[in-house]
Amino acid sequence: MSSDLKTRVITAFFFVLTMVAGIYFSVYSLWVLFGIINALCIYEYQGISTKMPGNHPRNQQSEAMFNVVMGTLIYLLITTVALGWIPSYALICLLPLLLFFFLKALFSHAESPLTRLASNLLGILWITIPCSLFVPLSLISGSFQPLMVIGAILLVWSSDTFAYFSGRAFGKTPLFKRVSPKKTWEGSIGGMLACLIIAFLLSKLVPQWTWLEWSVIAVLAAVFGTLGDLVESLLKRSVKIKDSGNILPGHGGFLDRFDALLFATPFIFTFVYIISQ
Secondary structure, rough: OOOOHHHHHHHHHHHHHHHHHHHOHHHHHHHHHHHHHHHHHHHHHHHHHHOOOOOOOOHHHHHHHHHHHHHHHHHHHHHHOOOOOOOHHHHHHHHHHHHHHHHHHHHHOOHHHHHHHHHHHHEEEEEEEEEOOOHHOOOOOOOOHHHHHHHHHHHHHHHHHHHHHHHHHHHOEEOOOEEEEEEEHHHHHHHHHHHHHHHHHHHHHHOOHHHHHHHOOOOOHHHOOOOOOHHHHHHHHOOOOOOOOOOEOOOEOOOHHHHHHHHHHHHHHHHHHHHOO
């Protein structure tokens, strides 16, 4: 085994172990886990966004910390409502919090205030809102069900993994050559088939949802997970970088690992919410 592959395997092992433990232990550990993921992804996203033309803040570190703090406050607001710690009408505070980004743009001396404002708000929309959905997803049946969260994450990451290996073995037809030349239709189909098989197994393990319902979640995970990966590739390509960070040896940054999941989660949550009513 090469040293690079060994590094990737070791990192993946401890990463998955931390994720499963954080999700499964309790709703509070899940809450803390995704709060940390949200903060780290926001921080990495700022490193990407500040490379955009017209979006070069005087102090990148303070700009990043402002967005991490705001993203954390919004995450705490949404999740504490889901946990029942504060009443649901507290969500009205979400709008004033978002308007602070406009005030920040007003008093800053940015080369392009509109670009700065749009990029900062995009981080909240793309990262914080999806991260905030995992706590309510785990409680959607009325009690804490960690396997529902693990199942949804497993489907997204399985699609990505099996698409990679299927693409290497059978890939010939580019899926989206302009953004990601190595992704193929054959790989995506392989990822989808793997997701449907795993959905069948999950329906036996988590019977709250039928095989048909898990299959719909699998399709949403595969389709929108792939699109989420392409979206991040587009953003990184636009600023000419390969990885969002280097915090995970052999795997890049947190945003590289969660891009598909962040994009697919709102679609999965919406479907699950509808079938749970």
